[in-house]
Amino acid sequence: MKKVVDWEIKFNSFIDKNKNKAFKWGTWDCCKFSNSVIKEITGVDLIPKTLKWNDEDSAMKAIKTYNKTLLKSIEKACKAKGVNEIEKTFVSKGDLIVYKEETELVGISDGFNVLTPTDDGIGVKNNVNVLKVWHIDG
DSSP: OOOOTTHHHHHHHHHHHHTTOOOBTTTBSHHHHHHHHHHHHHSSOSSOTTOOOSSHHHHHHHHHHHHSSHHHHHHHHHHHHTOEEEOGGGOOTTOEEEEESSSEEEEEEOSSSEEEEETTEEEEEOSOEEEEEEEOOO
């Protein structure tokens, strides 16, 4: 998996186009949002097509079935697509981040913050407890 040549333009345009899209399990939750950004900048899905959910319960079941926790599931999906983990201190725009608030969540770095869907559109999180980061070459 590699970023396309004009990935930063695609990234910026995608975020701008979807900035007001509200959180919805199974279509625009933290996993689907992150996968959509990655697909926009690489042309490839990170989430296996066999994983599907439509509410919080089915999302938790899908995660548990795939690899027990969100962090372990992201690790497995990244390994399958050749996306390498990097040190947290080297996070940059377009990187995939698993962080912890009340639970494990996933988002995309804008170079400074973590972007993730909220009820009010794409939210900007800073000073989060970053657990792991993956970088897509390009």
